[in-house]
Amino acid sequence: MHRHFAAVIVVLQVFSIVASADNAVAVKDQLIALGGKLVEKGGAITELTITDCKKLGPAEFKLIGQVTTLKKLTLYGGCHGLNDETLPSLAGLKELEAIGTDGLKVTDDGLKHFAAFGNLKQASFFHTSFGMPGFTGVGFGHLKACPKLERLTVAGISMGDEGFAAIATISQIKDFSTWHTYQTEAGNAHIAKLPNLRSLKLGQRLPGKDRKATSLSDASLPTLVGIKTLEDLKIGEARFTLEGVKVLKGLPSLKTLLLYETDFPVTGLEPLKQALPNVRVTLEPLTEPQRKKLDQYVPLH
Structure with a gap:
């Protein structure tokens, strides 16, 4: 009798293994059919990239949520289907370390679902909830519940200074990048409150009839000098003298400085290097398309 039960258990285990393997193959095939690019390690899917997410809906996000071995997930190309209702479908991705999104449509409260990713180290948000009524970006404060999060990018988002005040509470951030938001000059003071910031990329706010004043200029730099931990600084889409x-010589830990898409006198490069002798300074010359965009973002008076 005991042998009979043992044999039954072995058979059931075999069936379970076969079924699990078949399901894994089916999931992989479905992800590829959705345009997914996969990276596998030891037979497990560790990375998934989908660059056109316009057709993804609840069923597709449930499918992605089954891939619990994922460490990196990239969902670009208008991922509007990722929202307050579908984000919980990804909650099982406990090994996720990096996520990149473009166009997700969440409320500030909906951003709390990212706290489910306890191993998250890096997150990028592009065009999140752009133009969505009521979205302010304060929901990014929920990310402080991700203890390992050190790199954060928010760009192309219609959020103002209150969103940056919330980001300033994510004290574990070491690398922060932002550009093309509704930030004002005052938003820089919030960024400067990040106590462990080592690397910062800071670009210009989006222009608009209510956003004629710049968010990044010579006047911004004394505020950035308050970030005494800063080692790497990239500033761009501005007019600097x-x-x-x-004044950036007041940053004691600064090692590299990049001026990109910026109106800065080429003749000033060598004097700047002399003023910052311990800093590797790089100036990227403006291309003509970049100059035209700069004229739109920061008009000459």
Whole structure:
């Protein structure tokens, strides 16, 4: 009798293994059919990238949520189907370390679902809830519940300074990048409150009839000098003067400085390097398309 039960258990285990393997193959095939690019390690899917997410809906996000071995998930190309209702479908991705999104439509409260990713180290949000009524970006404060999160990007988002005030509460961030938001000059003071910031990429706010004043200029730089832990700084889409940028010599830990898509005098590069002798300074020359965009974002008076 005992042998009979043992044999039954072995058979059931075999069936379970076969069924599990068949399901894994089916999931993989479905992800590929959705345009997914996969990276596997030891037979497990560890990375998934979908660059056109416009057709993804509840069923597709449940499918992605089954891949519990994922460490990196990239959902670009108008991922509007990822919202307050579908985000919980991804809650089982406990091994996730990096996520990149473009166009998800969540409320501030809906951003709390990202707290389910306890191993998250890196998160990028592009065009999140752009133009959505009531969205302010304060929901990014929920990310402080991700203890390992060190790199965060928010860009192309219609959020103002209150969103940056919420981000300032994520004290574990070491690398922060932001551009093309509704930030004002005052938003820089919130960014400067991040106590462990090592790397910062800061671009210009989006222009608009209510956003004529710049968020990044010579006047911003003394605020950034308050980030004494800063080692790497990228600033762009602005008009800087030599004297304005020289104040960055007040950053004791600064090692690299990049001026990108920026109106800065080429003749000022060598004097700037002399003023910052311990910093590797790079100036990227403006291309003509970049100059035209800069004229739109920061008009010459």
